[in-house]
Amino acid sequence: MKKQDELFRFLEYSPENAERIGYSDYSYWKSVWQNFLKRKSAVFMAIVFIALVIFSYVALAIAKYDYANLRIDASLSFISPNSEYWFGTDNLGQDYWCQVWYAAQISIKLALIVVLGECAIGIIIGCVWGYVRQLDRFFTELYNIINNIPTLIYMTIISMLIGQSFATMAISMISIGWLRMARNVRNLVMVYRDREYNLASRCLGTPIWRILTKNILPYLVSVIILRLATSIPQTIGLESTLSYLGLGLGVDTPSLGILLRNSRATFMQYPYLLVFPAAIVSTITVTFYLVGNAFSDAADPRNHV
């Protein structure tokens, strides 16, 4: 225990300091950032994530083989990792290093596009759904219908009707994924819609879009970020599942699911075919998940000083 007089000491009265205490320079995003930086583990994870993304480009640049001119050569198949083939070769004798990093890039790109699209559509429709009472029934019914038809059936029908490509995949995933986000936003909008300050705002004649963007949306930021953080791993997972089942990307576009599908019969004998892509993609998803959670905590105004 320290003595009382070590803990406290008297200060001279200074008008400047008094002024400084009285003035608050609170800024929402600044506090979010400061709160986030306080979590050392999350900052570390963020660095790992960004480093991996940057390295996926570096890795392709320094690779000895270019993804575009890979040749099938059965005599080179199943070479364990060595100085020539850093991640070994697959069953067709193609360099695995460039395939793995290319696949990681594809997965991240797709996930980012899909999640941003989902967010944009989900937030807009969620706000309208929650705010306009007359539309609630319509959207709820729409939600019930879309939600009760298995996702796989949409994916199969879309892949059969339009074909399999990166753009089709992104659009079809967005066209289903916005629903969860919209539902989430709608529930929150309903909570805040009839608070007294919004009532007052409406009486003063504030237009709806202003009430939504200025009065309600700021409360949703942390929830939206949390949704984003969980959505990215989910999207990467869904994409790899679909590709594994042959419903996602085409066979010639490498992604985690395609790599695992190609090595399905052989990764028991040659575990490196599983370990490298799995480790990289899992690191990406786990770090993003943790960073997103930490950032969402930091974005919650209740945690601000």
Next chain:
Amino acid sequence: MLKYTIKRLLQSLFTVFLIASIIFILMRMLPVENYFTEDEAMNLTEEQQQDILEAAGLLDPLPVQLLDFYKDTLKLDFGTSRRIQKGALVVDVIGDKFTVSMRNGATALCIALVLGVLLGVGQTLNKEGIIDHFGTAFTIFVNSVPTIVSFALIMVFGSKVLGLPTLYSSRKVMMSSIMPIFCLSLGSIAGYALWTRRYMVDELNKDYIKLAKIKGLSRGKIMLKHVLKNAFVPLTQYLPAAFLSTIGGSMLCETFFSVPGMGPLLTTGVTKYDISVVQTLSILYASLGVLGAFLGDVLMIIFDPRISLLTKEESR
């Protein structure tokens, strides 16, 4: 209550009807050439193909086909499978497979419920301790690592270290079901643990728990009789839906371990243009989903008599 039930059931019926119609129309949007296998497309002449399509009623205008579909469904005639098991009644095709899916799914659900709730309780009792950190790490792992990667890891571990068979076989049902069941339960264990912990921690901070402590009730009694019981109520809402959805099986798990279940049936049906199978399955899944949500609400009322659906409906 009765009035509410009837109203709700009618609404559900309407939802199922809409879903079935939408799937029907979507299936008709697929190119009709898929109706034939490659062999048939090669061997049959254009005219023969047209005749077959005509006989199957696939060339009629869409409203006529839709009406025929409603009539057949009302008569509970779900048609015959065309490509998956040629000529077999759809009901039989599904009947063979759903027992396998449901047995695996229900076992996995029971395991997940017991382990998940136990882990959640353990985490709450040992808050900020080893069990809690382990549980959190486990939840993060399951939620963020792609499912297919964890399946592959389990497969490699299970077969290399434990010597379990990697493919399902009907001769060794017990042994070859272990890994699929474990894979199925993994995600739910994490889910139940997460929510049990969350609800229990919320409950622990309430005033009546403080009163119970002051009265001198033992910790075990408080945890079991008060905290867990109340924390379990929100979980019960999703139990019937989870149980019913086991009938549908899991596409990924069953493909991965070659389990002859319901999971892959739907997509195979779509790709092979086996219309009657797809339609029956979509009606089945939609009804199960709607029924599950309804039973969930009922179960929640039984567990917690304070909840009433009627007031909830009015306050909206």
